Amino acid sequence: MTGDLTPVSNDTQAFDLLGRLAREHQMDVHGGQVRRTSSRFCLGVEHGDYNGTELFGVGTDRFIWMAYKANGTDRMRLFSGNFPDEGVVEFTLGDVPNPQSPGIAERWARFPFGVNFVLRRAGYEIARGFDAVLYGNIPGGGMSRSASLTLNLILSLLDVNKIGVDEDMAIIDLAQAVENDYIGSPCGQLDQIMIYFAKEGMGTHYNPADRSIKYVSLGAGATDFRIVSLDTGTVRPGLEKSTYKLRRGQCEELVGLLKARGYDIGCLADVREETLFHKIQDEFSAEYPQLCRRLTYIYHAQNRFYEMLDAWKAGDIERVGAIFRADGIGLRDEYQISGPELETMCDLVRTVEGVLGERMLGGGDRGASGALVRADAVEGVRAAVESGYPRSRPDHAEGYATHVCKMVDGVTLFKNQLP
Ligand code: GLA
Numbered sequence: 257m258t259g260d261l262t263p264v265s266n267d268t269q270a271f272d273l274l275g276r277l278a279r280e281h282q283m284d285v286h287g288g289q290v291r292r293t294s295s296r297f298c299l300g301v302e303h304g305d306y307n308g309t310e311l312f313g314v315g316t317d318r319f320i321w322m323a324y325k326a327n328g329t330d331r332m333r334l335f336s337g338n339f340p341d342e343g344v345v346e347f348t349l350g351d352v353p354n355p356q357s358p359g360i361a362e363r364w365a366r367f368p369f370g371v372n373f374v375l376r377r378a379g380y381e382i383a384r385g386f387d388a389v390l391y392g393n394i395p396g397g398g399m400s401r402s403a404s405l406t407l408n409l410i411l412s413l414l415d416v417n418k419i420g421v422d423e424d425m426a427i428i429d430l431a432q433a434v435e436n437d438y439i440g441s442p443c444g445q446l447d448q449i450m451i452y453f454a455k456e457g458m459g460t461h462y463n464p465a466d467r468s469i470k471y472v473s474l475g476a477g478a479t480d481f482r483i484v485s486l487d488t489g490t491v492r493p494g495l496e497k498s499t500y501k502l503r504r505g506q507c508e509e510l511v512g513l514l515k516a517r518g519y520d521i522g523c524l525a526d527v528r529e530e531t532l533f534h535k536i537q538d539e540f541s542a543e544y545p546q547l548c549r550r551l552t553y554i555y556h557a558q559n560r561f562y563e564m565l566d567a568w569k570a571g572d573i574e575r576v577g578a579i580f581r582a583d584g585i586g587l588r589d590e591y592q593i594s595g596p597e598l599e600t601m602c603d604l605v606r607t608v609e610g611v612l613g614e615r616m617l618g619g620g621d622r623g624a625s626g627a628l629v630r631a632d633a634v635e636g637v638r639a640a641v642e643s644g645y646p647r648s649r650p651d652h653a654e655g656y657a658t659h660v661c662k663m664v665d666g667v668t669l670f671k672n673q674l675p
Contacts, residue, residue, distance in 0.1 A: 264393050267292070267670070270321040273337060275674040277389040278323065281335045281344055284387050288325025289415075290670040293408040295319070295399035296450035297483050297626060297661065298617070299459065299568070299576065300561045301554070302583060303591060305444030306504055308523030309558050311462040312472070312565060313446070315454025316483055316661035320392035320404045323674055326416045327387045332368055337391035339364045347372075349382055356440040367402070370438030371409040374430055386416045395657065397492035397623020398616075399485055402439075403447035406431045411667065425467050427452060441495045442504055443619075454666030459568055475571025480631040481612065482660050486605065486641060488597035489655025490622035499593055500619045503550065510547040513540065524554045553590035557583050577612020577628040584615020593620035597649055601625040604644040608636045634660055 264270045271290065278285045294315035301309040327333065334345045345365040352369040353360050360366040375382050390408070394401040410430055414421060421427055431448040435441040449469075453460045458471040495501060507524050514521045514536065527533050533555050541548040560579045567575035584602060588594040598616040602625050605611050610633025617626045629637055638658050646653035 264321075264391060267321070267673075270319070270391060271323075271670075271673045272675060273391055274321060274323040274389045277335055277337050277391070278387075278674065281389065283333060283335055283344070283389050284327060285323040285325045285389060286674060287672055288323055288386075288674075289412075290321055290323045290673050291408050291412050291415075292319050292321050292668045292670065293404040293411075294451055294454055294664050294666045295394040295401065295404060295661075296447055296454065296666075297399070297485070298446060298450060299580065300564050300583060301557045302587060302615075302617070303503065303593065303620075304525065304554065304557065304561075305446035305449075306442075307507055307554050308464055308525035309554065310464065310561060311446055311449065312459055312561070312568075313450035313454075314459055314483070314663045315451060315456075315666040316399065316485070317664045318392075318394040318399060318485070318659060318661065320390060320394060320401070320408050322388050322390035322408050322412060324386045324388035324412050324416070326384050329385050330383055331385045332372070332388075333385070334365075334368055334388045334390065336364055337389065349385055350376060355438045361440075364405075366439055367405050367434070368409055370434040371406065371413055373438050374433045375410065375413060378430060378433075380414070380417070380419055382413060382417050382419075384417050386412065388412070395485065395487040395624055395659065397490070398487070398618040398626070399624060400447035400451060400618065402435060402441070403431060403443070404451055406434045407448060407452055407667065410434070424452065424469075439494070442501050443495055447618075451666040454664065456665050457663050461565065472565065472568060474573070475569050478571035478573045481573050481577075482629050482631055482634050483663070484605075484627045484629050484634065484637055485617065485659040485661060486601040486614075486625045486627065487655070487657040487659065488601055488622060488624060488645075488649070489652035489657070490595075490597050492619065492622040495619045498619060498621045500621075503591065503593055503620075506547055506550050507554075510540075510544065510551060513544070513547070524551055525558055527551060527555055528558065549590045549592070553586040556590075557586055573628065574612055580613030580615055580628055581606075582613075584613070587616055587620075595621040597622060597652060598625045600645065600648045601641070602627075604640050604648070605629075605637050608633060608640050611637060
């Protein structure tokens with residue numbers, strides 16, 4: 257993903273790299289700020305956001321760093337170290353291609369275009385442009401690279417234009433709109449919420465009923481553990497081209513069928529009662545077995561969610577891991593959103609002593625799996641992946657990676673850091 261760039265694993269290395277990129281491409285960001293946005297790791301309910309469930313997750317330390325400074329014009333100039341072949345992306349504010357234009361589908365520039373488009377559409381007066389250089393080490397697929405980039409660009413463009421937004425949730429809505437309306441990805445809000453609100457060492461609990469956020473610290477005495485992301489080295493096309501879109505459609509279809517038969521249901525998360533769940537299964541499973549399987553996953557995952565929260569609060573990370581594993585089996589067999597490479601990663605780490613749970617992450621099909629791992633088992637996990645993955649998946653022997661992550665703040669601003 258990075259061409260000839262040296263991999264970056266901490267802030268100092270990122271600042272050095274951004275400084276070098278700025279000099280090489282004549283971007284004036286000296287004395288400006290660096291905004292760092294994280295990746296995220298969801299502990300539940302995966303695929304629950306567009307089905308109306310509560311959500312829980314943490315920010316993780318794979319980031320996008322963007323150095324930026326107002327350039328005194330109405331033009332944007334951005335250079336991404338991840339996509340050097342695209343050169344400097346340059347445009348006048350307000351003059352961007354139409355949403356989902358064919359010419360932009362493969363270019364990273366669709367993100368700054370989309371941010372400009374959505375902010376102006378929402379009525380924000382965006383007249384001041386900036387120069388920026390950016391670089392990210394978030395693996396593609398599973399850790400929310402696109403939401404991290406979108407949030408970074410939105411917050412930076414608002415900052416340069418001295419616009420404050422009172423409601424945090426408005427930022428989440430804007431970021432989702434960039435992806436839904438401009439880029440054409442049918443994502444929900446899980447990624448944006450888990451990155452924007454993330455706080456070091458804490459879990460973020462979102463309740464869609466009142467759109468509230470609660471921070472939940474891990475209970476005392478928890479076993480020392482790590483969050484591990486297992487990048488399969490596969491390239492995932494956008495969600496719009498994946499099983500994700502089909503699954504969303506199936507969930508909506510079932511909600512429509514239930515409503516038509518008189519059920520008082522707005523989303524699949526409304527099916528909470530055991531008797532209701534069984535009644536629906538009895539009535540619909542012969543005719544709509546696939547749709548009922550989707551509901552089965554959401555129903556059980558939603559029940560497990562509250563157990564997982566209690567376990568997290570009690571510091572029972574072994575139980576959190578076991579639930580994570582059960583969710584993974586539901587995502588594989590009932591929701592059927594996993595993929596062969598993702599499952600290879602799960603199979604490889606499942607039997608390693610000290611792995612508490614593992615499953616596919618995020619949108620599905622391809623990308624990354626994840627695991628909750630006792631700290632003393634990290635080396636065993638690395639070894640299992642190193643020896644097993646290239647043998648099982650020789651086509652991806654080059655691109656796979658194991659990322660051992662810490663819980664971090666989602667959004668951090670650094671002043672004057674560039675060398
Ligand atoms: C992707 C989407 C999110 C969410 C997850 C699955 O990451 O962008 O909105 O639906 O998949 O939990």
